[in-house]
Amino acid sequence: MAMMNALHKDLVKDPDDTELRCIVLSAEGKIWSAGHNLKELQANDSAYRNEVFQKITDIILDIQKLPVPVISKVNGMAAAAGCQLVASCDIIVASDKSTFSTPGASVGVFCNTPGVAIGRVMSRPKSAYMLMTGLPITSQEAYVAGLVTKVVAEKDLDHTIDEITRAIKSKSRAVISLGKQFYYEQLNLPLKDAYKCGQSKMMENLELDDCKEGLTSFIEKRHPVWKHKA
Amino acid sequence: MAMMNALHKDLVKDPDDTELRCIVLSAEGKIWSAGHNLKELQANDSAYRNEVFQKITDIILDIQKLPVPVISKVNGMAAAAGCQLVASCDIIVASDKSTFSTPGASVGVFCNTPGVAIGRVMSRPKSAYMLMTGLPITSQEAYVAGLVTKVVAEKDLDHTIDEITRAIKSKSRAVISLGKQFYYEQLNLPLKDAYKCGQSKMMENLELDDCKEGLTSFIEKRHPVWKHKA
């Protein structure tokens, strides 16, 4: 719980700081943990247990609400709530030696909440396999299934993350923030409503100072100078 | 119709038998059929036709309701309602020589109901292609598109199925059953509701005797002894 609290606090520390342009989550060592502890789950009462699951939900919902992209960097094993956390980031990059699994049922706790995350990025026959068998899948399988954005050799992992963060940092924070917020909003809408809403969002985007600067600099064939503020 | 009735009866025979831990569906021979018969569809009246389509729907909805995982093993051709049935199982394993198609439009019957199944596991451009052209796709294409969990050489098919069923059988039936039921429930919910519901489901899971045994055996570093009962 201490670890989840620390992670949550760091994630939402200062979302309006314009110096903050993207967040990269990674594990210390080879095992990606979200902070769940089976001993704690076994020993403690139901109020405590509920708090554990509420905390990881809060973290995940806040990742979507953050005004900057959140990237997970996986180089090892992402299991159970660790896999859920990885799958809940905007962008996921994994080394080719990494594995992903939801093995909770092996100790009697079905990965119900991790299934909410992986069931939304992978096809049903693949996520059901992970949940019901508990068997791990490789990075390459995770890539094909849609869980992972990119798989690279371990030695190229940092370089790939750099490339992604550089691309994000070269853009206006205000524009990315507006876009990220709408992206998640529209995914839950029927197609026609999503487009209607998207058109309003485009009008809103075109009124941003950084959009005016972007279009002007494009036409004037120079680099834009962003304010990063809405 | 006789074949569909037999299949349905076998599937739901005794769902509460704790000896039943998973179900593997496979074809006799190389062609996977769900029992639809074009001659019957042509010859018979609309009440009969309606019964045919109601029956396959009942089978498919019952596959999701079953308390144990249902695996389809494909080694040959899965076409039309056969492809629909395959795609409606929890886990799908295919040999590398298998093909998948929804060619109904070639004989004037668009694969409307098979499209419900494949449109939910594959991306739109791929399932629309299958439905509108009737052309078959390979196992490898089906794997990339998300229709198939795993593709293996024909000689490894039984071994792979064994590995999956062993993994399922090593777990508590009560835990898998609770998890499978929630997995399908949450897929239809918005993210926030899915997590809210998932937290309750976790609390319910932690109260199962087999969960208490699972956590205790994990901490005591011994194999769990499951009761398999809720």
Add this chain to the structure above:
Amino acid sequence: MAMMNALHKDLVKDPDDTELRCIVLSAEGKIWSAGHNLKELQANDSAYRNEVFQKITDIILDIQKLPVPVISKVNGMAAAAGCQLVASCDIIVASDKSTFSTPGASVGVFCNTPGVAIGRVMSRPKSAYMLMTGLPITSQEAYVAGLVTKVVAEKDLDHTIDEITRAIKSKSRAVISLGKQFYYEQLNLPLKDAYKCGQSKMMENLELDDCKEGLTSFIEKRHPVWKHKA
């Protein structure tokens, strides 16, 4: 705007013409454009801008409503609204040298509406990557992610398109039309409702003259002679 108007007019010119059996969209040259023009967006007032986004939405919604399959053929670069238009066709075929991107944020305009299209065919971690970084993906990546139906060598592109259009043209237009309409309808329904609706659609399909001809010709082992009319 002139280009979008011309495209829209051509698309919906005569949807009931039974000679029209499918539509192939492709770019002149190597860049796929939907007709958006950054200079126009910068220079013009908000009524005009709104018209631009309304027009592309109308085109896309009409592609789904058309009674015949719409195929996009990509041989080069599909970016921003061009990528949106490509992703909104029923079937997408790309040469192996093609790329796909949604780089709008680089000039201050987040690809909000293209995100509606690509977010519905690709997994979230892949479409979020495209939208937030603006970086291009290859045909092969687009294929794995579900954006593209088939990737082929440039020299095989026309042949592949021919194979697809021949398969469509060998079928009854009335059957394909009924099937396409239901396919998009059911994707928005919960599973149970989709099947209920699918059964009614099957009954409707079986009453079509071309369905009766299809089943009869199948049983008589001869080629069907379609009327193509509902």
